[in-house]
Amino acid sequence: MTASVRAGAEGGSSGTSEAAAPSSASLRIAVLDRDSGFIQVLSKRLDRLGWEHRVLASPVPPEAVVSMRLSALVVDLAVLGPQAWSWLERLCEALPDLGIVVCTGPSTVAQRVRGLRLGADDWITKPCHPEEVIARVQSVVRRRRRTTSRTDTKPVTAGEVEIRPDRFQAYVTGHSIDLTRREFELIELLASAEGRVLEREEIYSRLWGYTMVRGDRSVDVFVRKLRQKLEKASPQWRYIHTHFGIGYRFAAESLEVVDPRDVPSSLPAGWGADGAKDGRGDEGELAGPQQDEQFATGSL
């Protein structure tokens, strides 16, 4: 009974459901099946969701699955023939964290129970709606994600600075810059969009969660604090660039190799305190045509 109901209708109407499952991004799954129709429809949906996926038409040894680094696997046990149970067992043993969704033809209660006991996370009976398959895969993956969420985010490096989401902190040559939460969120946001200019409003709404009221200078102030700490820890680099009338852009650019006569000690009076901001005025690349260009940082 492939229900003739449109899943999109209701699923979409409940706005919260979408919010609850933003995990839909960057999932990697594999489908082991031979039912071309099923595969085709499912693949299309997976494409639309932007999940990385792969179709396997013939049994692969559990060891091979290991190297695929999957989040979940959808499998029709029929493809595996009589080896199905032992295959499933070995797979579950090898990859206890892999989400396994069995999606296969008619079966007995005993079979389903056996599969689930061996380690399958869910069992769907064909024929079934691809939307339900996807929802169940999401459900299976959800829990694992919840507890792994922070680990998966990998560190980003730009210039001398390394941003580690797992520590809510940025480092320069292995030494913490001592960023506060907001400062970290800001640098993380900017860095994750490296090369792209982010408008103030966007920065604000993504950090503060609500729309910025006119005249609010919070973003500027935090940019300043961030620049200050970055400059102190990594004086030879510039990371945050102002785009007049627009916002900010993150990009590591080396300063060294400028003119040797530019000695910090000879800075115009009044700038001495923490100096070093000399290199700044000329960054007026502005939102000009060449903005995406990576500066040929005169680094020889």
Add this chain to the structure above:
Amino acid sequence: MTASVRAGAEGGSSGTSEAAAPSSASLRIAVLDRDSGFIQVLSKRLDRLGWEHRVLASPVPPEAVVSMRLSALVVDLAVLGPQAWSWLERLCEALPDLGIVVCTGPSTVAQRVRGLRLGADDWITKPCHPEEVIARVQSVVRRRRRTTSRTDTKPVTAGEVEIRPDRFQAYVTGHSIDLTRREFELIELLASAEGRVLEREEIYSRLWGYTMVRGDRSVDVFVRKLRQKLEKASPQWRYIHTHFGIGYRFAAESLEVVDPRDVPSSLPAGWGADGAKDGRGDEGELAGPQQDEQFATGSL
């Protein structure tokens, strides 16, 4: 409205401690349903398995479920009437770690998808075999435990302290620190994520099993108790580091960088401005024995 049967041992179902037990033992689940036949058969099976279980015949507010400290809940959405979706949603929000198995009459794909998206872990259509219900509950619970345990088998050592999951205790130079259950769970959780900052909310939800309400200071208080005991037993080391506005990070860091004859009663010399700010800012330096190991970031 409720029939209660006790089978297993007490003990909050939260935290890692439970995970140490075999999955078939000491599970605590509730069944929210009115189908007496179904309930009766299921109860019998649950009894036989020795699972602590409880039958609810009428809707209970999600808040009430929180206090039941369940591992999983089997629910017929029909009992909830039109409130079903919002009830489910609130429940999932309050208890992100609760296993929720919907077991209800005929439904559309859209309904199933919606339920799963809202946070249900599985959806079974009645009529169904109780054995399958049980297998699916087990599967759901298994997945949850898999993520919350993992470090149970092997002892962890950091600095002078050794954490032995098999004894629910931590030792310094072979001598027990005398941690209580929660204290142990806390240190185990923190240590198992060494190097990574854990947010308060995450700590709370993994130790207490439900979502932390704003203003709850339990985590802080337990951190303090833990620090106190650690400090008393291992004065020359710092283990738990505060990340302001975020949470805590576990890492063994030795204080005796300089002269060992410096008595701890006075401020530890060589510690920057003062000992007060020890909680932060001191990320990189003072490498503990094994602390700065990088995680395998390459995944995906």
Add this chain to the structure above:
DNA sequence: CGGGCCTGTGAACATCCTGTTACCTCGGGC
């Protein structure tokens, strides 16, 4: 070349967060 708008800066001020302590409740063991 001048004005108007935008951004950088520093500091004051208001809030929020955490450390710490004291106190209360609950459940067991005697």
Add this chain to the structure above:
DNA sequence: GCCCGAGGTAACAGGATGTTCACAGGCCCG
């Protein structure tokens, strides 16, 4: 029932962080 330890809550103080202001310097446009 009583005592005691563990867990949970409330309250306070000090410090860290976030926000707001005012002013100075810079950029763009006419």
